[in-house]
Amino acid sequence: MLARLVAPIFRLARGDHISGDSDYQDDEYDAGSTLEVTPSQDALSIGISTIVPEGARSEGSSEAGGDCLSCDIAALSSKDKDMSLCAEQKPASQPSVSELSLITSPGPQLPVELLYEIFVLADRQALATLALSSHTFHDISTRLLYRHIPFLSLPQSVRCLRTLSRNALLASYTLSFEIGDMDSLDLKRTGSVLGAFFGLLARAFRNMTRLTELSYLLFGPTSASLVDAPFKLTNLTASCDFDPSFATFLTEQRSLQTALFCGRYITGTSVDFNALPALNRVSASPLVLASVVPGRPVREVELCLVHPWLLNADILETTVQIMSYSKGPLRSLQIISHLTGPADIILNALAAVPKGLSGLEILALHAVSGSINNDLLVGLKPILAQFVSLKSLILISKNQYDAVHDHIITKTLASTWHAACASLECVSLPHATWVRNRKYGWVTLQDLERLLLEREQTLMNREKKVREREEVLDQEQRSLIEREHQLEAQIRELRLELGM
Template sequence: MLDNFYARKDGLLHEAERRGASSRPAKIQHLVADSSPLGPPASSYSTLPIEILDFILRYLPSQDLCSVAISNKHLGAVAMRSLYHTIRLVRPVESVKCLRTLSQNPSLALLARSLAIHWSNILYPTRNLYTLAIRALCNTSLLNTLSIDVPTDFHPWNLSSCSFQLKELSASFPCNQDLIQFLESQPSLLDLTLRGFNSDPAEFSFNLSTFNLNPNPTSFALSPEALPRLARLRAIHAGPDIIASILKDRPITQVTMPLYADCVCRSLDALNMSSEPIEKLNIISFDPDAPLYLLSEIAERLPNLKALHIVILLAQCSEALLEGLAPLLRKFKALQFLTYMSATSSDDVSQDDEQTIAAMWHKSCPTLKTIILPMGKVWFMENCKWTCLED
């Protein structure tokens, strides 16, 4: 009886295998027949190029990228490249973990292209944290974008041992000799943002009529050969000496800078020291008298500006004042985008009033395409009529 049972069982299994093989698609039969123990089946690899996978994965949040990174070996390599491509460190605990990984794994550090260290809210930074950051930065030799924003009492950064060649730098470093030495080692730099001060904060002077963050600036002299490709400069607190030193004979076309009451003309004169015409200018004015002269002074020096953005912090802008600025715009020959903001307003300017002002400004400067007035509304020309973006 047992012999008959086993014989019948073998016959049923053989018949099941025969029917399964005959019903299997030809493509699957081929893959099974040709599979080799030397590697996984070809179907486990993506047919998409690495560049497309990389592009897709960069849209995923970091948590999902981590999941993809451990999904399989092929996708994991691409996910790791996306995961470490752009790094932003804000919270201390996460910063320490990430910097430790970068300092201990040079192969992962080589994947980093953009690194932001923003520790402005850390009240008591330690030297160990600084040392860990430097060790990590020394491994990121392919980095091209670096942003560092730390408290003023943070240990002075010494990046001389780093080998990366940056294209973009944003830093809160003091504008001193250490910063000059680092900038002179970065010939590929295209975009520079300086948030540091050029004088002792204890010497800052501000009252109702004066606000100056650089009353006694220290020397800031770049060598003529430094930063040969620099095109964009944002110097948030810099005085005229820094502006002139950086702009002189360099192909800078976009500038953001402050204007202090006691050195407005010197700062504006520095704009003509660039080897290329300035096309875009962003001004933060700390002079209460700025509305009376600022547009005229800028137009005298830079009549071919394409974009001008002005923020006036210590002056009021009334409707009559804004209307009075219209004739000053005639000196601009190519101005397309104009922002004129103020922190305070002596009276409320209605939307109809702003429309009238925009039309007056355009009549004086026909090249204007977009205007932003002190109330914050964006005006643009549509069907021969100035229209508000909120309409």
């Protein structure tokens, strides 16, 4: 029964023609005609600005070419209202009238909650098509289409923001929003040319009351659009300037837990000490970290040293001292930098980490460029010896020809480092991850998986032998019981013969 109910839904999502009368033929959507129309590729590519709920369309959007692509679809469907497929043109897989009645008749229907779980599996194109089939499908599809708004081109972004700024209901569906990734929106280069765009963006943000995740990749002093927004974020990625306006916005985000700051730090910018009380994970440059880490429960930090000269002892020592004031306490540190300098300078800089953060549990070094050579690997041993509770060490390098990619060199690294740092339990390298097992010592995850499979097979064989032994014992017990019954019968016969 469930399969019969679900099948027509996916046929509608594919845009197959539906024969028979529709319960919504006289409604605004004119389902009998819209189901015959496949939205244009341009409409489906934007997806999120394709559908507008009934009774919520803005004025001036009823004509083709309006601010929302649903207008284009409606206009297209009205032109094709008299068109029908002949018998030879009908797809062989189109649903029948009886199938359609399963989802449109007042008879047995899937609950809305179950329909929602089914629609979650559909892509944006399928959701845009399903939204044109019925009122119920429209409501569910619209919520899903606007739940996550991905990066769009500039024309699509403008069209989407117009819809969100004029329709508070649609904007309230949005939980995750991505904007930017467009060089033309760098306000520093464009000046006031796009002032209207940022005004539109600010109005759209005012309606996103339930937004929790935001990727704001608009470079330059563009944070004014964020100030006074009603949403409460938990995750933020921002490339705008870290200026006083952005600091004001951060003061309003008391639920923010994870933040990635990619923008340029403006000298003199500071964040109120009582702001960001829930921040526990942050990625930023040293100057930004100095503004957001002290006094906050930050437990994970990604230190971005975008210039090779930033990886030196003085800068890293100062940064580590700043991070030590986290109330987390800080347990994980990842250093992202260019390892193009000599090994002794890099090791001298890394030696500053355990001096201020000896309680780290996870330490990662990500080489964006340069290489991790053998001298660097050998020199890490005395640095690791200064940590008291380090459990995991991660080394990442894009240079496939450096020492960290050499299987022969790295084969004994884990055991060598563990001799210096007894708490070390995991070493992750580009080609393998080594873990410490109490029984087998240092093994890779592949080896550990193989050992676990062998152990599992051994236990299964042992269980099989136990079952076989139990069967033998059961058989012997049944034989003994049968022998006991035979003896009892013989005793009764002897008693009868003896007249007892």
